[in-house]
Each structure stands twice: as C-alpha cells, then as structure tokens.
Amino acid sequence: DKQPVRVAVTGAAGQIGYALLFRIASGALLGPDQPVSLRLLEITPALKAVEGVIMELDDCAFPLLHSVEATDDANVAFDGASVGLLVGARPRSRGMERADLLEANGGIFKPQGQAINAHAADDIKVLVVGNPANTNALIAASNAPDVPKDRFHAMTRLDHNRAIAQLSKKTGAAVKDITNVTIWGNHSATQYPDIFHAKVNGQNAAELVNDQAWLENDFIPTVQKRGAAIIDARGASSAASAANAAIDHVHDWVLGTPAGDWVSMSVPSDGSYGVPEGIISSFPCTTKPGGEYEIVQGLEIDAFSRARIDASANELVEERAAIRQLGLI
Numbered sequence: 082d083k084q085p086v087r088v089a090v091t092g093a094a095g096q097i098g099y100a101l102l103f104r105i106a107s108g109a110l111l112g113p114d115q116p117v118s119l120r121l122l123e124i125t126p127a128l129k130a131v132e133g134v135i136m137e138l139d140d141c142a143f144p145l146l147h148s149v150e151a152t153d154d155a156n157v158a159f160d161g162a163s164v165g166l167l168v169g170a171r172p173r174s175r176g177m178e179r180a181d182l183l184e185a186n187g188g189i190f191k192p193q194g195q196a197i198n199a200h201a202a203d204d205i206k207v208l209v210v211g212n213p214a215n216t217n218a219l220i221a222a223s224n225a226p227d228v229p230k231d232r233f234h235a236m237t238r239l240d241h242n243r244a245i246a247q248l249s250k251k252t253g254a255a256v257k258d259i260t261n262v263t264i265w266g267n268h269s270a271t272q273y274p275d276i277f278h279a280k281v282n283g284q285n286a287a288e289l290v291n292d293q294a295w296l297e298n299d300f301i302p303t304v305q306k307r308g309a310a311i312i313d314a315r316g317a318s319s320a321a322s323a324a325n326a327a328i329d330h331v332h333d334w335v336l337g338t339p340a341g342d343w344v345s346m347s348v349p350s351d352g353s354y355g356v357p358e359g360i361i362s363s364f365p366c367t368t369k370p371g372g373e374y375e376i377v378q379g380l381e382i383d384a385f386s387r388a389r390i391d392a393s394a395n396e397l398v399e400e401r402a403a404i405r406q407l408g409l410i
C-alpha cells in the first residue's frame with residue numbers, strides 16, 4: 082500500500098475549503114489509490130468551525146483519508162507537507178487601496194512561505210488560490226529561499242475552465258473536444274483568454290468561430306469578469322468551481338497533462354513570450370507525471386494577443402514593485 086501524502090490546506094473553514102476538502106479526501110486530487118493525510122490551517126477563531134468540518138469528513142468514512150488535523154500554527158500545518166493549497170487570504174474591503182491589500186496579504190503569505198521553507202517535505206508543491214493569487218504566490222516563494230521557485234504556482238485554472246465552457250457554448254462542441262486554451266497573465270480582470278491556438282475537435286478554434294466581435298466584446302470580457310458575475314448572482318464568490326479548479330491544477334501537476342493538450346498555470350516566468358522574468362504569470366503548460374512542468378514554447382503571438390499579454394504582465398510587474406516597496410520580498 083502507498084504511504085499517505087500530506088496535504089496542507091489553509092482557509093479550511095471557508096467556502097472554498099468546504100468544497101475542496103471532501104474531494105481531496107475522496108481521491109480526486111492525487112488519484113484513486115493514493116491515501117492522503119490532511120493538515121488544516123485556520124485562524125484561531127475559525128478552529129471550532131474546522132472541527133465541524135472534520136466531523137463531517139469523519140462521517141464520510143473516506144477509505145483514502147488517513148488522518149486529519151487542524152491547527153492555527155503554519156509551522157505545524159506545513160510540517161512534512163508535499164502539497165500546500167493556500168486558500169485563506171485577506172479579501173479587499175470597500176475603499177481598500179492596493180498597497181493595503183498587498184500588505185495585509187503579506188502578513189499571511191510571508192510567514193506561510195517561511196513555514197514552508199522550514200518544515201515542508203522536499204517535494205512540496207504549492208498552489209496559491211487566495212487573491213491576489215499571483216502576487217501572494219510571489220510573496221510566499223520569495224520567503225522560501227531553500228525551495229525551488231518553480232514549486233510555487235498560482236491558480237488560473239478556473240479562468241481556463243471558464244474559457245472552455247464559453248467556447249463550448251459558442252461552438253456547440255462538447256468540452257471534452259476543446260483543447261489548447263490558454264490564459265495569459267494575472268488572475269485579474271486584465272487576464273487574457275486566448276483561443277488562437279485552441280482547438281475544437283482538432284480544428285483551430287479562432288478560425289472555426291470566425292467572429293472577432295464575439296471574441297472582443299463577449300468571450301474575453303465574459304471570462305475576465307466571470308468572478309464578478311457569480312458574486313452578483315449568488316451573493317458569494319465562486320467556491321465549488323474554484324475548488325474544482327484547484328483539484329484540476331494539482332492533479333495535472335502531479336499526474337501529468339493529456340498528450341497533445343496543455344493547461345493554464347501561473348508559474349514563475351523564465352522570460353518566455355517576453356513576460357518579465359520572476360513574476361508569477363499564467364502560461365500554457367504541460368506536465369509529466371512526477372511534478373515537472375514546462376511552459377509550452379514556440380506559439381506564434383500576433384499583435385492582438387501581444388498587447389493583451391503585455392498589459393496583464395505589466396500589472397504583475399507593478400504588483401511586484403509594490404510588494405518590494407513594502408519589504409515583503
């Protein structure tokens with residue numbers, strides 16, 4: 082039998098946590114024959130709520146769930162962890178400036194990066210979900226100097242999945258027949274969902290759709306603003322779909338992407354496609370079982386895409402400058 086893999090989840094008492102933990106425990110994250118051991122991190126006042134979630138996890142009698150532990154100490158939560166899902170974050174409140182938001186999140190992601198550096202397993206892989214996810218991931222990575230930088234990702238898989246869904250609606254094709262969609266840049270309204278390399282049943286998606294007005298006025302803004310549309314409709318931000326995307330991201334990172342396809346992952350830029358080195362930005366990525374990923378190379382970028390990739394990368398460069406100024410990296 083396989084040894085259990087330790088998975089740390091922060092913000093475990095939150096909305097996404099509630100949609101995420103049961104799927105991790107069911108085997109959706111690491112595969113149907115891999116036992117998992119959960120370490121749940123919350124702030125002290127939320128520990129009682131976490132105990133309730135643990136009671137429910139117990140009551141599912143998941144065969145793959147080896148153990149669950151809750152803590153308010155990041156050093157305990159990340160001890161021996163091979164996967165870290167960093168979901169808990171400080172949301173933007175009304176009237177909050179960007180610098181205040183980044184500073185508040187620095188207070189969360191700096192110590193968590195330090196705890197990961199000191200205590201996580203050698204094969205630790207971190208996915209930051211909590212917003213502003215890309216820059217929070219950069220804060221955590223920068224405070225974990227002994228962990229390879231490429232182990233810190235931010236989540237743009239929800240945007241990727243949203244783009245597939247919109248393309249499916251437009252073309253009538255099944256989602257399983259849509260491949261090679263890309264989200265470039267930041268998980269924010271500047272992100273650029275790109276269908277110029279996407280395929281629908283093997284055919285180029287942009288050529289098949291052949292509708293520039295739809296692309297510019299419908300598809301791109303719908304994907305960019307989907308989060309806000311869900312808050313407007315549901316009165317709360319996307320949770321089940323965000324949890325699902327986190328599962329997809331880590332699943333593919335550990336177990337590999339299907340041949341011929343790629344996924345969108347926010348990873349440290351190596352300068353590919355002119356994206357400034359060091360920022361954690363979304364790229365088309367392939368992975369091999371075991372946890373290696375590669376940024377897909379050689380895609381042709383036309384002027385339309387170039388302007389949009391640059392705009393989103395610039396936003397990330399500005400966020401990096403702000404966290405530098407705050408002494409967070």
Ligand code: NAI
Pocket residue numbers: 091092093094095096097098122123124127168169170171172189209210211212213214236237239240268318319320323
């Ligand atoms: P939520 O407010 O329901 O839960 C967040 C939880 O984090 C709370 O229980 C809170 O107590 C906890 N928390 C706060 N500080 C913490 C700390 N220092 N350590 C451990 N836990 C801490 O929020 P929800 O809906 O679960 O969303 C979580 C985050 O995910 C938000 O930042 C949200 O913006 C982000 N998000 C990101 C998406 C993406 O695509 N990257 C999509 C949807 C949400």
